[in-house]
Amino acid sequence: MNGNVMWDGTSPITYGLLGRKLGHSWSPVIHERLGSVPYVLIEREPDQVRDFIVNGAWRGLNVTIPYKQDAAQLADVRTSRVERLGVANTLVRQQDGTILADNTDILGFAWMLERFANREFDKTASELLAAKSVLVFGSGGASQAIRAALEDVNAHVSVISRTGVDTYETLLERHSDASLIVNTTPVGMYPNCPASPVAKDTLSQMKSLVGVLDVVYNPTRTGICLDAEDLGIANESGLAMLVGQALFASELFQGHELEHAIATDILDDIHASTGNIVLIGMPGSGKSSCGRQLGKICGREHIDLDDAFSERFDKSPADVIRESGEDEFREMETEVLSTYASRSGLVLSTGGGVVTRPENYRLMHQNGTIVMLDRPLSELSSKGRPISQASGVEELARRRMPLYVSWADMVVTCTGSARGDALEIIKRLSI
The missing domain is CATH 3.40.50.300 (P-loop containing nucleotide triphosphate hydrolases)
Incomplete structure (x- = not known):
C-alpha cells in the first residue's frame, strides 16, 4: 500500500486532496480502497485557491490546512457542521454545478471515539463520557472538530493551551478529574518523536483518567500514547480518525453509503504495511x-x-x-x-x-x-x-x-x- 500521485496541473481531476505542502499522504491509498478514484494530491498556493475551487474541473475534494476556512467560504451550500465550525474539509461538485461543503473531521473522530469506547470499555461513547470532564489539548483547526464531536456525546470539554486560564501548568490544579484526554497538537508527530505535550508524571496523578487519544497518526504510538500505555491507560493514536473522515467523505463523493467494516480492514492493512x-x-x-x-x-x-x-x-x-x-x-x-x-x-x-x-x-x-x-x-x-x-x-x-x-x-x-x-x-x- 504505497504511492502518491501528485496532480500535474493539467489533467482532469476526479477526486483529490487540496493543500499547500502535502508531501506523503495516506489519503490516495485509503480512497483507492474506498472506491473514490482516481485520487490525486493537489498543491496550491494561497493566491491560487479561490480560482481552483470555484472554477476547477473536479468532482470531490478533501481540503487540509491552511485552506479549510477558504473551502467553507467559497462553497455555495454548507452543511450544519460547516456552519457550526466555519471550516470544511470536504467539497463536492453537485450535478447543478454548485459546491457543497461538509466537515467529515467531526464524523471521523466520532467514529474513532465510538470504536474506542466499545472496544476498551464495552460502552457507547455517550455512556462513557456523558457529564464527564474531557480535556482537548490544542486550540487549532483540528481541535474545533474534536470538541464538537465530544459535545455531541454530552462531555464537559475544556481546551488546554499554552496561554490563558487552562494551561498545561494548571492542568492538575483545575482538571485532575478528567476522564479522557485528546491531543490535537502536532507535538510527537514524525520526525520529532516520541514526544508528548504533557509529562508522564502529570498523567499518573490524574486518577480519573481512563483514556488518551491523539489525532497524530505517525508514529503509530505517539509519546503521550506510550506514556498512557506504561500507566495502564487505554489509548489510541489518530489513524482511525484519518480513515473515518475519508470514509464519510468518500460516501459524499460517490453519493451512496459504504460498508463501514471496510474502514476497519483499511486500518488493519495500513498498520500491517507500515509497522x-x-x-x-x-x-x-x-x-x-x-x-x-x-x-x-x-x-x-x-x-x-x-x-x-x-x-x-x-x-x-x-x-x-x-x-x-x-x-x-x-x-x-x-x-x-x-x-x-x-x-x-x-x-x-x-x-x-x-x-x-x-x-x-x-x-x-x-x-x-x-x-x-x-x-x-x-x-x-x-x-x-x-x-x-x-x-x-x-x-x-x-x-x-x-x-x-x-x-x-x-x-x-x-x-x-x-x-x-x-x-x-x-x-x-x-x-
Whole structure:
C-alpha cells in the first residue's frame, strides 16, 4: 500500500486532496480502497485557491490546512457542521454545478471515539463520557472538530493551551478529574518523536483518567500514547480518525453509503504495511541474516543497526567500544536507532545490547513489533564481539535474557536457517 500521485496541473481531476505542502499522504491509498478514484494530491498556493475551487474541473475534494476556512467560504451550500465550525474539509461538485461543503473531521473522530469506547470499555461513547470532564489539548483547526464531536456525546470539554486560564501548568490544579484526554497538537508527530505535550508524571496523578487519544497518526504510538500505555491507560493514536473522515467523505463523493467494516480492514492493512519489524536477541542469534531475508521476502527495506552505525560515524561498533568504552557506544547507538525507529515499513536488525538502555524500548515500540530471536547459547559465537568476549556468553545471557523477553511482542525459536526464521515471523505476524 504505497504511492502518491501528485496532480500535474493539467489533467482532469476526479477526486483529490487540496493543500499547500502535502508531501506523503495516506489519503490516495485509503480512497483507492474506498472506491473514490482516481485520487490525486493537489498543491496550491494561497493566491491560487479561490480560482481552483470555484472554477476547477473536479468532482470531490478533501481540503487540509491552511485552506479549510477558504473551502467553507467559497462553497455555495454548507452543511450544519460547516456552519457550526466555519471550516470544511470536504467539497463536492453537485450535478447543478454548485459546491457543497461538509466537515467529515467531526464524523471521523466520532467514529474513532465510538470504536474506542466499545472496544476498551464495552460502552457507547455517550455512556462513557456523558457529564464527564474531557480535556482537548490544542486550540487549532483540528481541535474545533474534536470538541464538537465530544459535545455531541454530552462531555464537559475544556481546551488546554499554552496561554490563558487552562494551561498545561494548571492542568492538575483545575482538571485532575478528567476522564479522557485528546491531543490535537502536532507535538510527537514524525520526525520529532516520541514526544508528548504533557509529562508522564502529570498523567499518573490524574486518577480519573481512563483514556488518551491523539489525532497524530505517525508514529503509530505517539509519546503521550506510550506514556498512557506504561500507566495502564487505554489509548489510541489518530489513524482511525484519518480513515473515518475519508470514509464519510468518500460516501459524499460517490453519493451512496459504504460498508463501514471496510474502514476497519483499511486500518488493519495500513498498520500491517507500515509497522516496523524490529529484531532483538543475543549477539550471534542471526538477527542480521534473518532481517535480510525478511526484507527480501516482504519487499521491505532492511536496516542493520550496526551497519548504519558504521556509516554514520565511520567507525564500527567494535572500534568505538575498544577506543571509547561501551557507555559511549551505547549513547551513539541510541542516536542511530532514533533515526530509523521513527520511520515506517522497515525491517530493523538491532545489536545484542540494545536492550541495555531503557529509552531504546520506546524508540522501537513506537512504530514496531519487537521480535526476539531465541537461539541456544551453545550455538552462539563471540568471535568479533568484544562485549561477548569480555563477559562471556553465559553471563551476557543472564543479564540480558529477561530484558529480551520482557521487551518482545513475540519470541521466535530459531529454526536452523535465516530463511526459516523469516518465514516463521511472517506466518506469526500474518503479513
